[in-house]
Amino acid sequence: MQILITTSALSRPRIVQFTPWGLVLTLLALAIPMMVLSLALYHAVVLKAAHERWPVISEAVRYFERQDRAQRDRYVRENLDAMAEKVGDLQARLLRLETVSERVAGMAGIKPDELKRMEAAPAGPAGGPLVSLREPRASAASLDDLSHSLDHLQSLSDRHADVFTLIESRLFEKRLEALMVPSSAPVNGPVGSGFGFRSDPFTGRPALHTGLDYPADVGTPILAAAGGVVVSAGPHPQYGLLVEIEHGKGLMTRYAHTSRMLVKQGDIVKRGQQVAEVGNTGRSTGPHLHFEVLVEGVQQNPAKFLAQQGGTPVAPRVAGARPMQLQ
Numbered sequence: 371m372q373i374l375i376t377t378s379a380l381s382r383p384r385i386v387q388f389t390p391w392g393l394v395l396t397l398l399a400l401a402i403p404m405m406v407l408s409l410a411l412y413h414a415v416v417l418k419a420a421h422e423r424w425p426v427i428s429e430a431v432r433y434f435e436r437q438d439r440a441q442r443d444r445y446v447r448e449n450l451d452a453m454a455e456k457v458g459d460l461q462a463r464l465l466r467l468e469t470v471s472e473r474v475a476g477m478a479g480i481k482p483d484e485l486k487r488m489e490a491a492p493a494g495p496a497g498g499p500l501v502s503l504r505e506p507r508a509s510a511a512s513l514d515d516l517s518h519s520l521d522h523l524q525s526l527s528d529r530h531a532d533v534f535t536l537i538e539s540r541l542f543e544k545r546l547e548a549l550m551v552p553s554s555a556p557v558n559g560p561v562g563s564g565f566g567f568r569s570d571p572f573t574g575r576p577a578l579h580t581g582l583d584y585p586a587d588v589g590t591p592i593l594a595a596a597g598g599v600v601v602s603a604g605p606h607p608q609y610g611l612l613v614e615i616e617h618g619k620g621l622m623t624r625y626a627h628t629s630r631m632l633v634k635q636g637d638i639v640k641r642g643q644q645v646a647e648v649g650n651t652g653r654s655t656g657p658h659l660h661f662e663v664l665v666e667g668v669q670q671n672p673a674k675f676l677a678q679q680g681g682t683p684v685a686p687r688v689a690g691a692r693p694m695q696l697q
Contacts, residue, residue, distance in 0.1 A: 450516060457519045464526050471533045478540040550617045552595035552675050554641055556625060556661050557584040557648065565671040571655050580669035581624070581662035588629050588657045590648040595623050595661070595675075600637040600645070609660065610652025613645050620667075626660035627652050 563583035570577040598617040606612040609626035613633060616622050629649025639645055650657040663672040 454516055454519070457516065457523065460523060461519070461526075464523065464530065467530055468526070468533075471530055471537070475533060475537050475540075478537045479544065480536060480540055550596050550598060550619070550621065552617060552621065552623045552663050552672070554593065554595045555584075555676055556593050556595050556623075557586055557590060557659050559584055559586055559590075561673075562658065565669075565673060572653070581626075581660050582672045584648075584659040584661065585656070586648040586658060588647070588649055590659075591644045592625050592628060592646040592648060592659055594639045594641060594643045594645050595663075595672075596621075597640045598623075598638075600633045600635055600639060603631045603634050603637075606652060608653045610654065611646070611649060612652075615639060615645070620665050622664045622667075624660075624662040624664070626662070627654045627658060629657075 561582050562585040563579060565582060566579060567576050568579050569575070592613075594615060596615075596617050598615040598621075600613065601616045601622070602612065602614040604612065606626070609624065611626075611628040611631055613625040613628065613631055614622060615625075625646055627649055628646035629651065630647045631645070632647070633639060633645045648657055648659050654660075661672055663670050663675055
């Protein structure tokens with residue numbers, strides 16, 4: 371590209387030649403400063419007009435500012451309302467969960483006083499806005515309200531976590547207690563002689579039978595009716611080879627007339643563990659297991675404990691039938 375430059379009709383023209391890239395660079399070199407200068411002048415004029423309240427320009431500037439501010443406020447409000455709605459729904463869910471937790475806590479044996487102690491007031495000075503555990507908010511009017519609602523949800527969820535931890539602990543305690551109650555039959559078989567008065571097989575006179583008798587072949591496994599600690603395992607003049615297991619809280623079981631003992635004093639046994647074998651030792655008329663349950667040293671009817679988990683029912687004795695054993 372060539373440009374001819376002349377100053378008069380008699381002067382020799384000057385020729386300026388441009389390449390395509392050179393022309394582009396020249397145009398950019400001219401356009402960029404002009405754009406910067408135009409923006410600077412526009413910015414200065416607009417600021418001056420807005421500051422000095424020029425009739426037309428200042429109104430236009432304020433209009434656009436109001437539009438921008440309104441758009442931002444609308445965006446923030448819509449997001450706050452959406453978040454507040456979710457917070458309100460979460461609060462309602464937590465309150466329903468609180469009702470369930472209180473009901474389950476009652477089933478676990480936790481008294482209402484224990485739950486009230488979890489909401490006790492702090493010992494030192496305290497303050498802040500009132501946020502009730504019982505009254506969820508439907509929406510948050512501002513960011514501060516939303517922040518308070520989230521703090522409330524945090525405290526409520528922490529409380530529920532503590533309540534369920536306490537419930538879990540109590541249920542575990544109850545499970546341990548159940549494992550320590552002699553409610554499993556010690557021998558897989560029917561009961562031959564129950565708890566109560568009967569004719570003594572040796573003297574023929576009425577006498578109290580203090581346990582349950584399980585007729586079985588010699589060597590039949592005898593299982594622990596519950597978990598516990600073996601407090602005695604040895605010969606006895608009346609009971610023969612006798613195993614005694616302590617279950618805690620005054621509960622103890624006896625397994626008498628065994629032919630062989632598989633545990634010793636101090637052993638820890640679990641429910642269903644074999645502790646001995648059926649025999650005919652001691653004051654006995656035939657092979658069987660004599661099973662007793664004692665509470666604070668007093669014999670109780672074992673059938674009441676076995677019935678808790680569907681243990682073997684006591685078979686009725688035929689009138690005039692001679693029992694196989696005394697103990």
